[in-house]
Amino acid sequence: MYKNNDPCPICGDGRLRKKSVRETFEYKGESLTLDDYIIYECQECEEAIVDPKSIKKTEKPVRDFHRKVDGLLTSDEIKAIRTALGYTQEQFGKILGGGAKSFARYENGTVTQSKPMDNLLRIVKQYPEVLNVLNGKGVKQSISHTDDSPVSPKIFEKIEILPSYDDEQDYRI
Numbered sequence: 001m002y003k004n005n006d007p008c009p010i011c012g013d014g015r016l017r018k019k020s021v022r023e024t025f026e027y028k029g030e031s032l033t034l035d036d037y038i039i040y041e042c043q044e045c046e047e048a049i050v051d052p053k054s055i056k057k058t059e060k061p062v063r064d065f066h067r068k069v070d071g072l073l074t075s076d077e078i079k080a081i082r083t084a085l086g087y088t089q090e091q092f093g094k095i096l097g098g099g100a101k102s103f104a105r106y107e108n109g110t111v112t113q114s115k116p117m118d119n120l121l122r123i124v125k126q127y128p129e130v131l132n133v134l135n136g137k138g139v140k141q142s143i144s145h146t147d148d149s150p151v152s153p154k155i156f157e158k159i160e161i162l163p164s165y166d167d168e169q170d171y172r173i
Contacts, residue, residue: 001051002040003016004016004017004018008045010042010045011042011044014044014045015042016049017042019039019048020036034062037058060075060109063075064076072113072115073121075109076107078103078106089104096134098117
């Protein structure tokens with residue numbers, strides 16, 4: 001880590017000066033400006049080196065900015081869904097996929113969830129009962145066609161219920 005008045009690692013001639021700046025991040029035509037972004041700037045070559053603490057501090061807001069631009073849930077929205085349903089990060093990772101640490105990484109801003117995971121989270125938020133299926137509890141009732149269903153009744157004739165490894169039902173077309 002650099003300090004004020006350290007020699008410049010780029011040119012070797014100048015000295016670094018600590019500065020707090022407004023930094024603007026651009027992504028897909030959108031921009032995000034953050035204050036108190038610490039850099040060390042060389043007085044000779046004018047090269048700037050970002051303070052590691054600034055990188056760490058801005059990682060989550062920048063990642064959430066990218067998520068918003070891409071139409072994905074933010075880290076706080078992911079956490080709100082998980083906690084509202086009463087799950088730990090590890091439990092949610094095991095149920096929804098991604099592993100035990102995936103939700104810690106989504107929520108602390110070090111990893112962005114995939115679009116399929118984002119879609120799954122939106123479904124779970126809207127229809128929390130699907131967690132019963134994902135937890136391996138299955139659906140005990142039979143599948144049938146309703147008059148207002150957009151699916152053709154012929155598809156239901158092709159569904160075969162197979163026993164699965166956990167003695168619940170598995171549906172295969």
